[in-house]
Amino acid sequence: FISRFSAQRSPEEQPPTKTLRALKTLLLFSIILGLSLLLWGYVFQGCGPSPCKTSVCQDILDLYLASGNTSVAPCTDFFSFACGNINRTGSSFQALAEENRRRVRRILETPGSWHLAPGEEKAFGFYNSCMNTGAIEAAGAGPLRQVIEELGGWPISGNWTVSDFNQTLSLLMSQYGHFPFFRAYLQPLPTPPYLPVIQIDQPEFDVLLEQKQETNYAQILREYLNYLNRLVTLLGRDPSQVHDDASFFIFINSQLNQMLKSGEQQRAQGKVFKMVTIDQLQRVAPAIDWLSCLQATFAPMSLSPSYRVAVHDLEYLKNMSQLLEKQLLKHRDFLQSHMIFGLVRTLSPALDSQFQEAQRLLSQKVGELTGRPPMPVHPRWMMCVEKTEAFFEPTLAALFIQETFRPSTHSAVREGSSSADVPPPLPTQPIFSTLPFLMVSMLTQLQVKMGPSEWALKPDPARQEYDDVQLGPSFLQTFLSCIRSRQARVIQGFLQPFSSHRWQVPPWGLKASYSIPDNVMVFPAGLLQPPFFHPGYPRAVNFGAAGSIMARELLHIFDQLLLPGGCPACDTRALQKALLCLERLYAAFPSPRGTSFDVSRTLLEDAADAGALAIALKAYKKRLVLFRGETILPGLDLSPRQLFFRSYAQVMCRDPSTQDPQDIHSPPTLRVHGPLSDSPGFTRHFRCPQGALLNPSSRCQLW
Ligand SMILES: *[C@@H]1O[C@H](CO)[C@@H](O)[C@H](O)[C@H]1NC(C)=O
Ligand SMILES: *[C@@H]1O[C@H](CO)[C@@H](O)[C@H](O)[C@H]1NC(C)=O
Ligand SMILES: *[C@@H]1O[C@H](CO)[C@@H](O)[C@H](O)[C@H]1NC(C)=O
Ligand SMILES: *[C@@H]1O[C@H](CO)[C@@H](O)[C@H](O)[C@H]1NC(C)=O
Ligand SMILES: *[C@@H]1O[C@H](CO)[C@@H](O)[C@H](O)[C@H]1NC(C)=O
Numbered sequence: 127f128i129s130r131f132s133a134q135r136s137p138e139e140q141p142p143t144k145t146l147r148a149l150k151t152l153l154l155f156s157i158i159l160g161l162s163l164l165l166w167g168y169v170f171q172g173c174g175p176s177p178c179k180t181s182v183c184q185d186i187l188d189l190y191l192a193s194g195n196t197s198v199a200p201c202t203d204f205f206s207f208a209c210g211n212i213n214r215t216g217s218s219f220q221a222l223a224e225e226n227r228r229r230v231r232r233i234l235e236t237p238g239s240w241h242l243a244p245g246e247e248k249a250f251g252f253y254n255s256c257m258n259t260g261a262i263e264a265a266g267a268g269p270l271r272q273v274i275e276e277l278g279g280w281p282i283s284g285n286w287t288v289s290d291f292n293q294t295l296s297l298l299m300s301q302y303g304h305f306p307f308f309r310a311y312l313q314p315l316p317t318p319p320y321l322p323v324i325q326i327d328q329p330e331f332d333v334l335l336e337q338k339q340e341t342n343y344a345q346i347l348r349e350y351l352n353y354l355n356r357l358v359t360l361l362g363r364d365p366s367q368v369h370d371d372a373s374f375f376i377f378i379n380s381q382l383n384q385m386l387k388s389g390e391q392q393r394a395q396g397k398v399f400k401m402v403t404i405d406q407l408q409r410v411a412p413a414i415d416w417l418s419c420l421q422a423t424f425a426p427m428s429l430s431p432s433y434r435v436a437v438h439d440l441e442y443l444k445n446m447s448q449l450l451e452k453q454l455l456k457h458r459d460f461l462q463s464h465m466i467f468g469l470v471r472t473l474s475p476a477l478d479s480q481f482q483e484a485q486r487l488l489s490q491k492v493g494e495l496t497g498r499p500p501m502p503v504h505p506r507w508m509m510c511v512e513k514t515e516a517f518f519e520p521t522l523a524a525l526f527i528q529e530t531f532r533p534s535t536h537s538a539v540r541e542g543s544s545s546a547d548v549p550p551p552l553p554t555q556p557i558f559s560t561l562p563f564l565m566v567s568m569l570t571q572l573q574v575k576m577g578p579s580e581w582a583l584k585p586d587p588a589r590q591e592y593d594d595v596q597l598g599p600s601f602l603q604t605f606l607s608c609i610r611s612r613q614a615r616v617i618q619g620f621l622q623p624f625s626s627h628r629w630q631v632p633p634w635g636l637k638a639s640y641s642i643p644d645n646v647m648v649f650p651a652g653l654l655q656p657p658f659f660h661p662g663y664p665r666a667v668n669f670g671a672a673g674s675i676m677a678r679e680l681l682h683i684f685d686q687l688l689l690p691g692g693c694p695a696c697d698t699r700a701l702q703k704a705l706l707c708l709e710r711l712y713a714a715f716p717s718p719r720g721t722s723f724d725v726s727r728t729l730l731e732d733a734a735d736a737g738a739l740a741i742a743l744k745a746y747k748k749r750l751v752l753f754r755g756e757t758i759l760p761g762l763d764l765s766p767r768q769l770f771f772r773s774y775a776q777v778m779c780r781d782p783s784t785q786d787p788q789d790i791h792s793p794p795t796l797r798v799h800g801p802l803s804d805s806p807g808f809t810r811h812f813r814c815p816q817g818a819l820l821n822p823s824s825r826c827q828l829w
Pocket of ligand 1: 195210211
């Protein structure tokens with residue numbers, strides 16, 4: 127997109143200072159139109175702000191009262207004012223993500239209230255068998271042992287006869303969704319014509335084995351070994367006899383880990399990848415039979431030695447292959463155990479509670495050793511909802527939209543779509559598909575889509591029948607059947623010429639997604655939910671929360687412009703000056719206790735935060751001019767404009783001590799204080815005195 131953008135205008139035609147301003151106008155329109163469309167049915171009456179007394183307003187009021195500390199002066203510490211009482215683990219996004227999970231759970235636990243196409247009840251059947259812990263416990267490790275036999279057994283069970291390495295690997299990848307040495311998946315290339323190709327990437331490893339720099343690495347390894355021994359015991363073998371297999375698993379994984387590029391190195395390289403033919407790949411990494419493994423995994427695509435795949439790190443594959451070749455000569459049996467150990471971890475969500483307990487114990491022990499919080503233990507329903515979402519996304523997406531976009535929003539949108547004030551949404555029916563309206567901008571043709579995507583609503587018989595999903599006899603078998611069915615559906619989707627798969631985001635997700643090939647930004651329905659958005663909220667709440675989130679995501683499309691040399695059409699010196707100013711502005715705030723961070727790493731996010739607040743505020747003010755009548759929250763002594771800032775901050779609420787030092791975002795205190803102190807509107811509406819922390823003597827106002 128960026129290249130298309132700059133290709134359209136050369137520095138001569140484009141007056142330097144206008145570029146950023148034009149972008150800002152574009153974003154402003156996107157947000158005003160977007161939120162207006164969602165809010166259409168709610169025309170407010172009267173003049174002065176009237177208190178909103180509905181139950182949705184009561185809920186958000188309760189949230190604000192519970193999370194903030196109103197005895198703190200807003201001009202000194204707005205973060206504590208808004209988030210002072212936030213629970214130690216609660217972040218706004220996490221809370222919304224969990225609420226969306228609960229919404230899906232409600233759907234899955236009331237199957238009778240939905241009209242389902244044939245085949246769709248399999249989604250409910252899957253969820254039920256996931257929740258049927260009685261049956262899962264009763265089956266114990268039996269189903270897993272059976273899977274291991276299907277794979278040709280393993281040395282640990284005593285009667286293993288050497289099987290073909292390539293064949294086992296190909297089975298693991300194609301039938302069990304397990305990728306022990308590298309990952310392979312289908313994804314469109316980021317360059318025109320954006321064809322979907324097979325991509326080969328690094329495998330995903332246990333983070334535990336990456337912690338070489340930890341002082342008690344040896345102890346971590348010992349805990350890991352204990353964990354593997356527990357697995358072996360659960361599979362009915364004596365751990366003392368398989369000590370070498372388990373040690374080998376750890377050895378290989380830590381060797382492979384060392385060959386990986388660190389996150390930092392990857393970022394430095396950007397998303398560089400290389401197109402190579404399968405034949406070339408075979409020569410670079412001969413230990414693996416690439417053609418047969420990939421063919422098995424991606425059938426019915428038809429591959430040949432000259433098929434080109436996108437490889438993300440050729441050096442890793444080469445070194446990995448060398449390691450395997452060396453080990454295959456001496457330790458073929460250990461490698462078999464290696465692959466099975468990895469598979470057991472991949473399948474662990476489908477195994478009985480003793481396997482989960484082993485995993486939990488490992489996480490807890492390593493947490494104690496490293497001082498990091500162990501992985502949170504989620505209730506079973508949450509894991510089951512997550513898996514059902516992944517395997518039956520087409521069905522659940524449609525039900526989620528029906529559940530979350532109530533008839534009020536529904537008709538609000540219908541009215542909006544026939545109004546002359548708003549660009550006509552492209553698809554005119556069914557009704558929900560008008561929500562993701564299309565906005566063709568004069569500048570960039572950027573499309574902004576909101577709520578559910580069309581595909582979630584379009585009746586597509588093929589995607590609603592899960593003919594290939596076999597429920598039973600054990601939950602593990604059901605789980606594996608779903609893995610295969612999903613893989614088949616993904617491949618089928620890519621084989622069709624229809625391109626909307628590129629910007630599919632699950633509607634319960636919170637991540638806005640930008641598709642380069644389609645130039646489309648999608649805000650999923652899951653994000654436009656309380657407490658970030660509700661048609662019945664005061665507009666200040668919607669613009670402060672949902673509006674600023676949308677503005678931030680849109681601004682990120684233009685990140686490139688802020689990088690050195692990224693915007694030849696801009697006034698580079700003025701831009702550098704503004705960025706430096708922003709850096710200083712943030713640096714002036716005290717760093718929250720226990721966190722150290724690097725301003726230059728967070729600069730792009732800081733710029734987006736500051737810009738998002740400014741743009742959302744502007745959009746809100748424009749909206750107020752167009753439509754008078756605004757509500758406020760009773761019992762919260764805030765004017766509509768003050769409420770806007772309060773709502774902005776609520777999105778950021780999070781315990782600052784949970785900040786990851788590698789995070790590219792600033793700590794939450796700064797994400798509130800930085801943008802607010804850069805906003806003259808904030809100072810004005812809260813009447814901050816000269817010299818107050820959030821009323822600095824100079825501002826940057828990059829956007
Ligand atoms: C709220 O802020 C006041 C003033 O800073 C402080 O004394 C009080 O302890 C805070 N209350 C809570 C619950 O944190
Ligand atoms: C805060 O966390 C505790 C447990 O840590 C929980 O019992 C309590 O309900 C939480 N409070 C709120 C307001 O979420
Ligand atoms: C040996 O393999 C067969 C299948 O080939 C299996 O049925 C049997 O249980 C295995 N024996 C042991 C001791 O695991
Ligand atoms: C890969 O192997 C080569 C030669 O054996 C070595 O020089 C290089 O450092 C290795 N790369 C990584 C990332 O381990
Ligand atoms: C796997 O297949 C490749 C390509 O045919 C071959 O070079 C390699 O030796 C095979 N590996 C094993 C362990 O048989």
